Amino acid sequence: MAAGSTYTPLATQTLGSAAASVTFSSISGAYTDLVLVMNSIADSTAFHIYAQYNSDTATNYSQTILYGTGTSAASTRETSQNQARYSYGAAVRTTSPTTTIITIFNYANTTTYKTSIARNNRASDGVDAIVGLWRKTPEAINSIKIYNSAAANFAAGSTFSLYGIQSA
Amino acid sequence: MPVLGIVASQISGHLFAPSGAYDSIATVTASGSSAVLSFSSIPSTYTHLQMRLSGGVTAGLAPAMTFNSDTGANYTYHRLSGTGTAVSAGSSAPRNDISIAPNAGLYAATSGVFSGGIIDILDYTSTIKNKTIRAIAGWDNNGSGYLDFSSGLWFATPVAITSITLTMGANWIAGSTVALYGIKGS
Numbered sequence: 001m002a003a004g005s006t007y008t009p010l011a012t013q014t015l016g017s018a019a020a021s022v023t024f025s026s027i028s029g030a031y032t033d034l035v036l037v038m039n040s041i042a043d044s045t046a047f048h049i050y051a052q053y054n055s056d057t058a059t060n061y062s063q064t065i066l067y068g069t070g071t072s073a074a075s076t077r078e079t080s081q082n083q084a085r086y087s088y089g090a091a092v093r094t095t096s097p098t099t100t101i102i103t104i105f106n107y108a109n110t111t112t113y114k115t116s117i118a119r120n121n122r123a124s125d126g127v128d129a130i131v132g133l134w135r136k137t138p139e140a141i142n143s144i145k146i147y148n149s150a151a152a153n154f155a156a157g158s159t160f161s162l163y164g165i166q167s168a
Numbered sequence: 169m170p171v172l173g174i175v176a177s178q179i180s181g182h183l184f185a186p187s188g189a190y191d192s193i194a195t196v197t198a199s200g201s202s203a204v205l206s207f208s209s210i211p212s213t214y215t216h217l218q219m220r221l222s223g224g225v226t227a228g229l230a231p232a233m234t235f236n237s238d239t240g241a242n243y244t245y246h247r248l249s250g251t252g253t254a255v256s257a258g259s260s261a262p263r264n265d266i267s268i269a270p271n272a273g274l275y276a277a278t279s280g281v282f283s284g285g286i287i288d289i290l291d292y293t294s295t296i297k298n299k300t301i302r303a304i305a306g307w308d309n310n311g312s313g314y315l316d317f318s319s320g321l322w323f324a325t326p327v328a329i330t331s332i333t334l335t336m337g338a339n340w341i342a343g344s345t346v347a348l349y350g351i352k353g354s
């Protein structure tokens with residue numbers, strides 16, 4: 001792809017009915033970074049947002065987390081997890097939406113592990129920043145499954161958009 | 169004369185004609201033998217700039233960002249940082265650069281762990297406003313990691329930013345990349 005205009009919309013999924021997960025598959029390797037934009041509501045019970053890449057369910061995920069609750073700030077860490085985490089202090093709840101924007105850097109390269117930075121926000125809960133690592137033997141990310149900590153459903157109307165950014 | 173120049177012999181880039189609201193301007197890629205990654209002759213066609221970083225140095229140092237080759241004490245920053253176990257905040261007195269990821273640093277290793285970072289530079293062509301940036305950057309290595317939010321200010325006499333330099337205290341690890349994008353206003 002030639003340099004120039006980028007930040008290309010790759011796919012959007014708007015839930016017409018409640019669903020426990022959303023998957024982007026057959027992701028093109030033509031870009032440099034992926035940006036995932038989510039505006040989600042829980043259908044019946046609050047939860048946090050998880051993800052897996054390329055159907056990898058092994059303990060290849062870890063993250064360092066910084067979050068604020070409105071009254072305090074803290075940092076924590078998760079190691080050798082079965083999933084990436086995109087929210088920590090600010091949950092997805094059944095009322096107002098939770099907005100989450102994730103960048104996955106150099107997602108298509110086959111020489112480095114994959115680093116991501118998520119920013120998650122919910123005015124009634126707080127704000128999160130999460131830097132994540134997927135350390136499976138390096139391979140291009142071609143699918144992302146988004147699900148949640150409660151095995152519950154995202155509500156109808158939740159949106160999930162995936163963009164590709166191509167560097168010169 | 170090229171519209172866009174890339175400084176440093178070990179990097180590559182492309183010339184281009186602006187075409188969209190979010191354009192890729194140029195990318196620099198480290199060979200492993202230089203502590204400096206730079207962009208020069210940045211076009212004034214856009215409203216904002218965004219830089220997206222992947223990489224770092226094995227020592228986990230913070231790159232020093234300067235504009236237009238100004239190395240005077242014309243910069244300051246504030247930061248909010250997480251270590252995985254603690255939170256801290258800090259700020260600088262006027263200094264010679266803006267430290268990106270001042271607490272986290274940008275760690276990278278040949279094992280394949282690279283830092284990530286995003287820097288926004290707002291109204292970079294203004295000749296009446298000082299230049300403000302925001303950044304988020306960090307890394308995780310399954311048991312260690314850091315994350316920084318920061319804001320920075322360049323308060324020299326306002327001029328358009330035409331060049332940006334990111335200098336490490338050690339050589340950027342080979343394969344580190346910094347991509348520069350332009351964001352148009354209406």
